[in-house]
Amino acid sequence: MREIDSPDLVLGVVGAGAMGSGIAQVAATADITVILFDARDGAAIAARDGIAKRLTRLVEKGRMSDADATAAADRIKPAAALSDLSTCDVVVEAIVEDLDAKTDLFRGLEDVVAADAILASNTSSLPIGAIAARLTHRQRVAGLHFFNPVPLMKLVEVIRGPDTTDMVMDRLLALGTRLGRQPVAVKDTPGFLVNFGGRALNTEGLAVVHETVATPAQVDAVMRDGFGFRMGPFELMDLTGMDVNFPVTRFVHESSFGDPRLRSTPQHRYMLETGQLGRKAGRGFFSYAEGAEVPSPDAVSDASPADAVFVHGEAPALVALVEECGARVLSADDGKVPVLAAPVGEDCAAYAARTGVDARRLVACDMVPDTSRRVTIMTAPAVDEAAREAVIARLATRRKVTAINDSPGFIGQRVAAMVANLGCEMAQMALAAPQDIDLAMRLGLNYPKGPLELTDALGPNVVHRILTTIQALTGDDRYRPSQWLRRRAQLGLAAHAV
Numbered sequence: 001m002r003e004i005d006s007p008d009l010v011l012g013v014v015g016a017g018a019m020g021s022g023i024a025q026v027a028a029t030a031d032i033t034v035i036l037f038d039a040r041d042g043a044a045i046a047a048r049d050g051i052a053k054r055l056t057r058l059v060e061k062g063r064m065s066d067a068d069a070t071a072a073a074d075r076i077k078p079a080a081a082l083s084d085l086s087t088c089d090v091v092v093e094a095i096v097e098d099l100d101a102k103t104d105l106f107r108g109l110e111d112v113v114a115a116d117a118i119l120a121s122n123t124s125s126l127p128i129g130a131i132a133a134r135l136t137h138r139q140r141v142a143g144l145h146f147f148n149p150v151p152l153m154k155l156v157e158v159i160r161g162p163d164t165t166d167m168v169m170d171r172l173l174a175l176g177t178r179l180g181r182q183p184v185a186v187k188d189t190p191g192f193l194v195n196f197g198g199r200a201l202n203t204e205g206l207a208v209v210h211e212t213v214a215t216p217a218q219v220d221a222v223m224r225d226g227f228g229f230r231m232g233p234f235e236l237m238d239l240t241g242m243d244v245n246f247p248v249t250r251f252v253h254e255s256s257f258g259d260p261r262l263r264s265t266p267q268h269r270y271m272l273e274t275g276q277l278g279r280k281a282g283r284g285f286f287s288y289a290e291g292a293e294v295p296s297p298d299a300v301s302d303a304s305p306a307d308a309v310f311v312h313g314e315a316p317a318l319v320a321l322v323e324e325c326g327a328r329v330l331s332a333d334d335g336k337v338p339v340l341a342a343p344v345g346e347d348c349a350a351y352a353a354r355t356g357v358d359a360r361r362l363v364a365c366d367m368v369p370d371t372s373r374r375v376t377i378m379t380a381p382a383v384d385e386a387a388r389e390a391v392i393a394r395l396a397t398r399r400k401v402t403a404i405n406d407s408p409g410f411i412g413q414r415v416a417a418m419v420a421n422l423g424c425e426m427a428q429m430a431l432a433a434p435q436d437i438d439l440a441m442r443l444g445l446n447y448p449k450g451p452l453e454l455t456d457a458l459g460p461n462v463v464h465r466i467l468t469t470i471q472a473l474t475g476d477d478r479y480r481p482s483q484w485l486r487r488r489a490q491l492g493l494a495a496h497a498v
Contacts, residue, residue: 001089001116004174010035011175012079012088012113014105016047019122020094022150025051026179028072029064035088037079044078051076054151086112090175092144094122102131110136118168120144124195125251128161128188138163142172145192146181147444155443156181157192182443184436190255193432194444195248197451200422202245203264204415205233207478210265213378213407216285221297222376222402222411226369228448233415234285238278242271260478261422299377299403300396303389308337312357315342317367321375325398338387342367344462345413345469347406348380360384363391366410368458368466374400376410408470414479416454417466421482423451424495428484434496455485455495464489 002009009032013024016038024034024047038044055069085091091113093105106119113119119141121131132141143159156176160169169185176183186193205219214222220232237245246268253262271277271284278284286294308328311319318340319329333339339361343351352359359380366376375395379388388403395401404411423441427434438450447454455463464481471479481489488495 001114001118004171004178007031009033009090010088012037012085012091013094014038014082014085014091014109015094015122016040016043017094018148019146019150020092021047021051022148023092023094023122023146024048024076025054025072025151026181028075029055029068030179032075032178034076035079035085036076037082037085048073048076048078082108083112085109086114088113088117090118090120090172092120092122094146097123097126099126099130102126103134106131106135106141116140118142118171120172122146125191125248127190128159128164132161132163139165140168142168143186143188143192144172144176145186147194153444154180154182155194155440156183157186157194157440157444158183159186159188159192161188182439184432184440186436186440187429187431189429189431191248191252193426193437193440196252196431197422197426197437197441198445199249199252199262200418200451201229201415201445202233202237203249203262203268204418206265206268208407208411208415209234210267211407212405214402214404214411215295215297217295218297218402218404219411219415221374221400222369223415225374225400226366226371226376226412227416227454228370230446230448238284238286238288241278241280242268242284243277246272260476261418261425261480263478297400297402298396299392299401301389301393303386303393305394305397306338306387306390309391309394310334310337310339312339312341312355312362315340315367317371318342318365321365321367321371321399322394325394327394337361338363338391340365340391344368345409345466345473347408347473348378348383349406350408350473352380361387363388364410365395366412368410368462369412369416371399374402376402376404376412378404378406378410380406408473409466413466414470416458417463417470418479419447420451420455420458420463420495421467421479421485424455424482424485424488427452427495428482434498452495460485460489460493460495 011027011032012035013020014037024036027034036044052073058064059066059069121143128143132138142164145157147153158172173183216234220234223229223232249264276283282288310330310333348362348364364378426437434452438453441447441450467479467481
């Protein structure tokens with residue numbers, strides 16, 4: 001085959017749907033000749049014409065010259081038959097997610113392309129090894145997983161099958177770079193990297209709501225304001241659609257032999273079964289009917305703001321926050337004022353039982369996230385509502401306040417710790433290099449930090465403490481720390497340390 005940087009390189013794309021046409025577009029704009037085939041009559045021609053229109057819009061926006069757009073469109077050659085791909089150096093399939101269909105396609109391609117041509121699958125979940133298993137030249141088969149919309153998403157996962165050669169991996173990594181993507185080498189595991197690592201944010205958000213700790217709007221607001229996520233888990237699930245994210249979540253969970261860290265909730269399945277798919281259906285976790293508004297995540301109170309509070313334990317950041325909001329911090333508990341604390345991993349009930357603090361006056365504040373915009377508070381059952389309302393009124397003078405029911409780890413601690421822990425587990429599995437795990441999650445899911453970067457930002461010891469505490473209180477191995485995390489927390493090492 002020709003070298004990847006050759007001006008004469010020919011790329012075949014099979015499947016002219018959204019993914020296939022996107023791959024064809026980025027290849028054509030990278031000066032690569034593309035032969036586009038689809039078994040549906042007229043689909044390849046229609047895709048080529050659609051690409052040409054998109055390129056024209058880029059010209060209109062000043063992002064591409066008219067000459068470059070015309071040249072790119074001319075590089076896309078619709079094919080009438082599979083045999084027209086005989087001159088291709090690399091063929092990428094982007095057809096239906098069905099193992100038999102992909103295997104049959106590659107068998108047909110083996111009779112068409114040269115013996116050293118590379119066959120790559122854009123599958124988002126099917127094992128590359130399973131696709132290659134029934135082929136003659138298994139060593140040239142690999143995964144090349146793009147993300148939708150391809151022209152905008154800069155990540156591509158390059159997945160090695162059990163027989164894939166180093167040469168094939170090197171060439172596909174180079175092809176990803178030539179296509180203007182950031183290639184990441186990934187192990188052939190269920191969901192690969194991004195679809196595996198992306199489970200934690202959504203499933204832990206779902207768990208919080210399942211336990212009636214908080215509402216979807218509250219979870220989203222905490223993750224946006226406290227951790228910098230562009231979208232909270234429920235906004236994100238509504239955007240992708242339950243018909244997409246629930247099957248992927250179930251597949252990854254079942255393929256991992258029921259690992260509780262990957263478990264979803266009955267509500268997630270129920271949303272799919274009842275057609276509440278998200279934006280595409282006009283209703284998901286939120287309503288998208290005309291004039292509909294997202295429920296407010298903010299707590300408001302008509303009570304008089306607390307003039308004084310007692311802060312229990314060593315919590316200098318909490319003391320500073322209270323004073324900034326205009327309240328005095330007493331040096332000793334007078335038995336009357338609200339008692340504030342900043343537990344890590346615990347809920348109010350556990351904190352009060354352990355310390356002897358009056359649970360009726362206890363208001364816990366989550367100081368692990370960024371509190372410059374929003375503060376999350378929680379209280380134990382049978383709390384004195386007057387104490388709770390007075391604290392809300394005081395904090396609300398300078399911050400947005402989210403008030404939730406009692407929960408080990410609040411919202412932010414437990415969701416962030418689960419994201420971090422799954423990233424550590426991916427590193428433990430050697431699913432990809434630690435730095436590539438972070439890169440892929442930032443590019444593939446727009447995370448503000450990769451999961452290992454998040455672990456280091458919070459502190460591996462803090463993440464480990466959150467998880468072990470929640471695990472002890474709930475008895476749920478969902479919160480068992482990754483061994484990668486445990487070792488680094490115990491040794492005082494960064495999560496990236498290898």
